[in-house]
Amino acid sequence: MTFAITQTTKAIGAEVTGIGPDGLIDDDSIVATISDALESRGVLIFRGLDLEPETQVAFCQRFGGLDYSEGHHPVPGIYRVTRDATKSSAAEYMKGTFHWHIDGCTPLHGEPPQKATVLSARAVADSGGDTEFASTYAAYEALTEDEKEQFASLRVLHSLEASQRLVYPDPTPEQVKGWRARPTSVHPLVWTHRSGRKSLLLSAHADHIVGMDANESRALLDELMDRATKHDLVYRHQWSVGDTVIWDNTGVMHRASPYPAGSPREMLRTTIFGNEPIQ
Numbered sequence: 113m114t115f116a117i118t119q120t121t122k123a124i125g126a127e128v129t130g131i132g133p134d135g136l137i138d139d140d141s142i143v144a145t146i147s148d149a150l151e152s153r154g155v156l157i158f159r160g161l162d163l164e165p166e167t168q169v170a171f172c173q174r175f176g177g178l179d180y181s182e183g184h185h186p187v188p189g190i191y192r193v194t195r196d197a198t199k200s201s202a203a204e205y206m207k208g209t210f211h212w213h214i215d216g217c218t219p220l221h222g223e224p225p226q227k228a229t230v231l232s233a234r235a236v237a238d239s240g241g242d243t244e245f246a247s248t249y250a251a252y253e254a255l256t257e258d259e260k261e262q263f264a265s266l267r268v269l270h271s272l273e274a275s276q277r278l279v280y281p282d283p284t285p286e287q288v289k290g291w292r293a294r295p296t297s298v299h300p301l302v303w304t305h306r307s308g309r310k311s312l313l314l315s316a317h318a319d320h321i322v323g324m325d326a327n328e329s330r331a332l333l334d335e336l337m338d339r340a341t342k343h344d345l346v347y348r349h350q351w352s353v354g355d356t357v358i359w360d361n362t363g364v365m366h367r368a369s370p371y372p373a374g375s376p377r378e379m380l381r382t383t384i385f386g387n388e389p390i391q
């Protein structure tokens with residue numbers, strides 16, 4: 113089978129075929145092609161790749177520095193995504209992945225958002241557990257010319273609290289205190305990337321538009337989220353064991369569809385640090 117990259121939907125996604133784990137690491141021209149396709153398609157799908165965790169780490173190292181923080185997994189660089197508390201002490205926090213998000217929009221020390229993320233399926237859920245990806249470039253492109261002009265100067269405050277309130281609508285004072293300990297960040301609504309492309313920076317962590325009436329701001333952010341996550345701008349991956357997906361975190365929002373606590377679903381995640389500030 114020859115190496116091929118085939119578009120999945122018009123707005124986002126491509127399937128990569130005809131490549132095995134070795135080619136992902138050893139072949140410079142394939143890595144370069146994958147890197148270009150990631151930038152243009154946002155999400156790349158490798159069905160049945162059956163990557164070993166060490167190979168997944170080696171593949172990701174081709175794209176930049178990796179996050180090696182505690183991942184509840186023996187292989188450094190791998191983070192185990194699971195709602196099974198016997199496998200990870202962070203299982204409870206995975207409920208946060210059920211809401212649209214872009215990793216790294218509320219950094220601790222102003223670091224740029226992560227460049228890309230890889231997930232590989234070790235076990236799948238009996239119900240739920242798909243992952244959805246929405247192109248924030250396509251969301252910007254779908255705006256009218258008037259809206260593009262109107263939104264060019266808007267700035268949005270992003271907070272951990274905004275996203276966590278969707279998960280825990282009735283929080284304890286201690287929870288609120290914990291969320292507020294994380295710095296908030298103000299970003300432009302329209303991210304002008306180094307490439308010149310523009311994307312809409314939205315998600316569950318977008319709390320309010322700075323300087324706008326609270327109700328008006330919430331209504332506008334909700335409307336933009338509805339439009340940005342319409343069926344035709346989204347790729348939904350239904351996992352089989354052995355699948356691997358990589359996405360460009362700077363131009364894609366993602367979320368998992370809910371699956372139960374204790375589910376056998378287990379994904380191995382690798383995160384590549386970013387080097388492009390939001391501006």
Ligand code: SIN
Pocket residue numbers: 193209241242243366367368369379381
């Ligand atoms: C994540 O948000 O990093 C995980 C998404 C998933 O489990 O599908």
